[in-house]
Amino acid sequence: MALISTAIRSVVPHLLTTSNSSIKYFLSDCHHSIGNKIIYTIYAFIKTLLLPLYIFILLMGFQQWKRQRSAAPGRSNNHSDFLTYQMMMVDIIGVLGTVLYCLGTNIKSDSLIMLGTFLLCFVFPGQTLFHVLTSIERYLAVVHAIKYMQLRETVKIRVRNISTAAVWLFCFMWLGLAELYLPRFPTEHLLAYLAICLIVSAFCCLSVLYFLRCPRSGDAKGKQPRSDQSKRRAFNMLLAITVTLALRIFGILLSVGVDHLISVHIEYLCALINSSIMLTLPSNLVLPLLFLHRTGKLSLLREKFRKNIE
Template sequence: MSANASHNVSLAALGCFASPPASYVFTGFTVTNTLLLLPLSLAVLSFLFRRRREPMSPLDVFTYHMAAMELIGVGGSLSCCCGAALRRATLTLVGCNAFAIVSCVKMLFHMLTCVERYLAVVHPVLYLRLSRSGGGAVRNVAIGCVWAAFSGLTALRVLLDRDFNMILFFCNLVLALAVSSFCSLSVLRALRRPGPGAGAGPGAGAGPGADGGGKPDALKRKAFVTIAAIGAVLMLRFSGNLVCLSLASSGALGGAAGCVARASGVWFCLPSSYVLPLLFLHRAGKLPRFNHHGK
């Protein structure tokens, strides 16, 4: 039963991605993704590897693991393209599954980033307490759960129905959107809330604590920008994939056109792949164009 299901899925994947219009769309995405994301991920991994003896923030650790997972996704998309070009169903199946699983699971790192920034801004006392009493262990357990989810989905991908996989993808995407939206609104509320001594009078900000009051606000703004950027790319991804899947499943398009619509959805995954690495390079001062205003 499972062997027949695997065979049917492999033939379906090969038939869709081997059709000339859809294969051109996915090949264009793979080339773009490889040329842009592969160097970006390698740059992040190389930079963090050189700093491995220094303490890393939770954001850096999340970005490090996501960059490593992105390498698997890039390899999967390359295998999918090569399998489609060579008419190799197994290679296409393995590559497409690897790419699809990475696309789904990496959103968990987006959620962890949002939750970490939310705790740091909205619950700073709890955040400091966790940081001093085993916060690294909690972070490592969360990262381990992400990789466990990746391994579990890798084992189940071939056995599960393709529709179930799509439902799982959208459920994960909706969950990531809900988490990022909640964290973004909570941080925005904390940012708009006056800090200690803000309403104490005209001369309240002239004392020794005047400079200290600006630093928490700056941290809140940075946290809000990080969470808002993640939420924006996730919303773009959700909207784009929903439109493409609706067109492919509506029956209004033919077989080849439906494959093109389904394959076009992968382009909306690009921004969500770049947001954490670019934010990391921005924090590390490797994007001088974006640092000019801060100077």
């Protein structure tokens, strides 16, 4: 917390005093426009509705951790589930940033706008990288299943924890990079980063698809249907992550790069830039829904919802 407060004190005043920059341009011309207020109010409302879902999944993870700790102290949560829990923490910070930004635009407070922007900028890398790490974990579990199963659980946990810590560290590094490039925006770095994330996720998805269509001859015939079903579930999961990740990346590229590509009236430009943020919503839902589906909670919620309607 001390590190975060120090970063806020150093970054926010710098941003507020920056002039003749792309950040000031968006603050002065877009952040206080009527269209921006309407779009981000809707966006903040939707994100706030998702907050109970994020908290519910974290509570489920905490309860599962307590049960496993009492039953088998040496065991750990499913690695995909662990990444989902990390994603929920990132999304909760993102909800806070969105609400602060929306509040700042409606009361015309540049301090709240920049604090919300700071939080959103902080969680931006994590919201993408945890999707990528989930894709890599599923890819290893399916395509390199034998080697993956032969790894000791302690090794898997160590690699998982190091990867998770690296993602959180990269969130702080991204803030430093953004401040370093002021008054410009590190567009080139952003394009390279998003391209790498999308390529890795697509590679994992296509590799699992190829492995599903071309099973190895060493697979036991008796276990083949069950194995194929597991691979198919992994492919569906990777496909959902890749598609929503592509939508998210497309929305981000529109948000940061459309002003360099076309020349239109500022009101239409702001509307296009702000509307593109809606494309990031599916990526905020894919991991929670996949988690609820794996744990069987989604079908239970569907049953309760159907009974309430009837």
